[in-house]
Amino acid sequence: MTRSFVVLGGTGDLTGRLLLPSLARLYDTGVLHGGEGLLAVAREEWDDGAYRDWARNRLAAHAGELPESTRERLVDRLAFCRGDVTDPDDLRAALTRLDGEPVVYLALPHTLFRPTLTALAEVGLPEGARVVVEKPFGTDQADARALNDLLHRLLPEEAIFRVDHFLAKQTVLNILGLRFANRVFEPVWNAAHVEQVDIVADETLGLEGRAGYYDRAGALRDMVQNHLLQLLALVAMEPPLAVDAHSLPGRKADVLRAVRPPADVRAGSVRGRYTAGTVAGRALPDYVAEDGVDPDRETETYAELTVTVDNWRWAGVPFRLRTGKALAADRQEISIRFRPVPHLPFLDAEPEPDVLRLSLSPDAIALEVNLNGARDPFDLEREVLAARMTPHELPAYGLLLRELLDGDTTLSISDVEAEESWRIVEPVLAAWAAGEVPLREYPAGSAGPAA
Incomplete structure (x- = not known):
């Protein structure tokens, strides 16, 4: 047809x-x-x-x-x-x-x-x-639920595609192969071995004329509620029975149900807004001076949120989600920081724990490990084992459109995922709106708000 x-x-x-x-x-x-x-x-x-x-x-x-x-x-x-x-x-x-x-x-x-x-x-x-x-699918959980009701009046769930192009990025898809096709990783992919997970989407771009949308959304709604929580779901989910339209969204929905926002939003979140500065030699104006911006909205251009996953696999492990505009460097990355070894036989050595970095732009995977040094066989040196991915034939949107034509919703966000993502961020949005967390300023071209 x-x-x-x-x-x-x-x-x-x-x-x-x-x-x-x-x-x-x-x-x-x-x-x-x-x-x-x-x-x-x-x-x-x-x-x-x-x-x-x-x-x-x-x-x-x-x-x-x-x-x-x-x-x-x-x-x-x-x-x-x-x-x-x-x-x-x-x-x-x-x-x-x-x-x-x-x-x-x-x-x-x-x-x-x-x-x-x-x-x-x-x-x-x-x-x-x-x-x-x-995306964004709705403005809050109630709105997402109402949109789902409308969609289900139109079509069955398997004919509905809620698109998030991050899910079609090459390194994101490689999370599945890395975890579930290599015995070396999955046995240590849990709280017993992982100390912290950071999911970062920093960009050097400023508002770029998008005030009509962005000034009403802000960084938390624009990036964390959808893109970064989807990446968390792939990193933290249980092994699916198959990578298909039934099992994968179901596993992601399960883990999003287990995600808990910070109990203390003041300690577990940061919001900021850039002021005038220079990024890569390009001068950016103060955010509130941009055309179409309403300063009274106090829209954040930087959002940081630390959540936990309340299940057997991840109990006690912090997942830090961070995104910001007009920062010093572009960085789209998932980093998994492993716990230190229980006993170190090297005298006077204090090496950094192993870190697995999954870069989304460019698509690459790197494992930072400690090896014996070249000068002294009993000294430890930091080494990076890295692999740069061969680009996919199709870009992320091309892959999503191909799957759409095939009727395959494996890379689509399910109705449950869309609603649970709003549940996670709503307490933070409410606390920010009430002024419980200060809006910190940071110069364009810096690393973000000071601690």
Whole structure:
């Protein structure tokens, strides 16, 4: 059966920067063959030709490494429908233009999810249809539950894709192979051997013109509630029976149910906001001076949260989740710090414990260990055993779209995961809103708020 994409919000940044380039790469690799169409729905007073011109420019900017002939194959399949995505009549008119089973992609601000899904529920979708929603999924646990209820009125859970592109990153997928295909790691992947886990997503970029969304979301909602908690789930989950759409989301949901926010939010969390500074030679203004920012919201650009996993495997191990904007260096990494050995036979030696680092950008794995030194065979020296991953054929979004076309929800976030993630962060958000945790300032280009 032929599938057709309906992209609601088809003229937005997500469509131009990620979806269209990823679809072009699927043509380039032979996953798509030309029978699939794409209908963009948006408010612009455009026709098919105007939309194709816009898409051609976006592809040149974000997929310029692909042959022009490949990009044109996609452009030739594009169509445009002017409409309000929250209006049932407009959606009904758009859906009647499609052949085959539709994939309805909500490339929209999260504030439009509920009215759009309500309109789709009134219209109804044919058997075999699929719906895709991006993060953030809801604004709190109650909103996530309401969105899930709407989605389940439309389609069964196996036809719903809650997308988080972090799950398709190469190193994230390698967590599965590292843990479950190598006997050397899984026996020590527990509280008896692991002292601490850090999951970090630092970036040098500032607001970059995204005040309309970011100033209402902040770092905790934008990154921790979805991306970083998903990484925690993969690191901390129990072995699945199989890496499939039933077992993997189920294991991740189990561990998220066991995650506990800090008992003392003041001691277990940090929030900060960048001030003017220089990052990699580029001057950044004070966050509150950026266009569209409301200083009274006290939106954080840095969020740090230490949680625990209340189960047999991880009892007592702190999981520190950290993300920030306008920091000194880009760093996307999971680090597992192991406990010291119980007895050290080397006199006067105080080596650092072993650390396993899983880098997401670039994709790499490194194990920091202690070995005998070259100068003195009884001295210990720090060595790093490192491997750089060969890039996947498809980028993260391309892989997600391929799985979507195949109907495989293995890399999708389940309804339970979406709701549990909000449960974890809601006490922290409430404490921050009440002013119980101070908003610390840090200069752009620094390492973040001072302790």
